[in-house]
Amino acid sequence: MNVIQQLEKEQQKEKVPALRAGDTVKVHAKVVEGTRERIQVFEGIVLRVTGGGLRQNFTVRRVTHGVGVERTFLIHSPRIDKIEVLRHGDVRQARLYYLRGKVGKEARVRERRQLARTGAAEAESPENGDEEASEE
Numbered sequence: 468m469n470v471i472q473q474l475e476k477e478q479q480k481e482k483v484p485a486l487r488a489g490d491t492v493k494v495h496a497k498v499v500e501g502t503r504e505r506i507q508v509f510e511g512i513v514l515r516v517t518g519g520g521l522r523q524n525f526t527v528r529r530v531t532h533g534v535g536v537e538r539t540f541l542i543h544s545p546r547i548d549k550i551e552v553l554r555h556g557d558v559r560q561a562r563l564y565y566l567r568g569k570v571g572k573e574a575r576v577r578e579r580r581q582l583a584r585t586g587a588a589e590a591e592s593p594e595n596g597d598e599e600a601s602e603e
Contacts (some may be wrong), residue, residue: 489556
């Protein structure tokens with residue numbers, strides 16, 4: 468490992484959520500106003516995730532008061548306090564620029580369905596088979 472890779476590894480955050488285009492996220496960003504610093508929450512849909520390693524960034528879009536606002540954040544930036552993933556979107560494209568032309572219900576993104584493996588395992592458990600035998 469050379470010096471540059473070692474420096475980048477030191478500056479990366481340990482816990483970073485897996486982000487994909489279409490996810491709805493809350494980004495807690497640190498904002499400096501004069502001498503004081505506060506945390507500002509920016510909630511919206513991830514339009515794209517680009518780059519890799521320390522340079523990985525993502526663009527978030529939200530519509531407030533009829534005006535679309537997009538912000539690009541560096542994932543490993545010290546200015547980001549935390550990233551919360553609220554929903555995982557089900558989209559087929561890596562770049563959701565088509566959402567810029569959509570308004571209202573047209574701009575919605577379907578939620579990605581999770582496979583319920585634990586529920587299927589419980590249905591096949593032998594306990595259910597014993598209950599059926601005891602009823603007979």
